[in-house]
Amino acid sequence: MxxxxxxxxxxxxxxxxxxxxxxxxxTLSKKDHIAEESEKNIDTIYLNTYVNPKDSTTHGKFEQKEGEVVKNYITKNYMTYVSDTLAPALNIAKEKIDELTRAKFTLEGQLKASKIQREKDRVYYENKYLQIVSNVQDSTVDYKYNAIVDVVKYQDRKWLLGKENTYIDISSPDKNMKINGVEHFKKRIDVKxxxxxxxxxxxxxxxxxxxxxxxxxxxxxxxxxxxx
Known part of the structure; x- marks a missing residue:
């Protein structure tokens, strides 16, 4: 027995x-991975947006996916910008890009005038991140925005014995700056x-x-x- x-x-x-x-x-080869990617619509990333109850900042979180060809993972408009502007500015071929992220934000809020100079017809608006000067005489606005963006990458499982996935969280400490979209690509690197x-x-x-x-x-x- x-x-x-x-x-x-x-x-x-x-x-x-x-x-x-x-x-x-x-195991799929690189060529097979490319063929499989080309058949799928994977240029749209599901972005989970939420407000942190501790500081009221808006966060955007998404699961990182790895691939072979950058154009299969980002929108056509963004790919045009990468090919025509971004890659040439870096003096590299787009095929050399290992990782790429574009976050879209909306800045909205309300500011009260912090100072009024009647003799110069100027009105000043200011907070921690934004400074605005309104010039009444020539109907122009001078502004300055100190943008701060935090990007956090971490690994987590959906359940105890589940697969470990990589997540990216993007936010700004400015409560008026809210993320509303993201595009991302990371090249797959197979470790033998x-x-x-x-x-x-x-x-x-x-x-x-x-x-x-x-x-x-x-x-x-x-x-x-x-x-x-």
Whole structure:
């Protein structure tokens, strides 16, 4: 009975190894990833916006997706800007872009006049981030805005044993500056497994003299025969 249990355990281990090996063989290649991306509409990112109850700032959070070709992940209008303006300004080819993010914000609020200079026909408006001077004589406005944007990247799981996903949260400490859209691309980088590995291993080993299998536990050295 004991030997049958050991054989069953060994069979399960072998099946797991075979499944893992087959899974490695059938991993999509870069060419397959590009073909798959081209068939999907993935240029629109779901942005979860919420107001932080602690400081009333507006946050925008989205799950990061990795891909192969930048044009498959951003809108056509933004791609035109990247190709015609952004990449040339950086003196690089668009294919060299590893990560790209554009956040869209709306700035709205109300300011009371902080100072009035009647002799110069000027009215001043000011808060921590924004300074405005209204010139009545020539009907112009001089303004200055000190924009601050916080970008936080972190990893989290939707449930305890779930896959670990990467999320990006974008916000501004200015309560009047509210995010209302985002475009993002991050190039997929496949890390090849190492040839050699060192780790804790557990299993059974066979003792010919006793004709028995015994449980074993310890540190082991592994070698990966197939390195994709």
């Amino acid at each position: 004991k030997n049958k249990a050991v054989i069953a355990i060994l069979a399960l281990i072998i099946l797991a190894l075979v499944a893992n090996l087959i899974g490695g063989w059938f 497994p190492k040839r050699f590995g060192l780790g804790i291993q557990a299993g059974y080993y066979y003792v010919p003299a006793a004709n028995q299998f015994y449980p074993g536990f310890g540190v082991g050295l592994s070698y990966n025969l197939i390195r994709l």
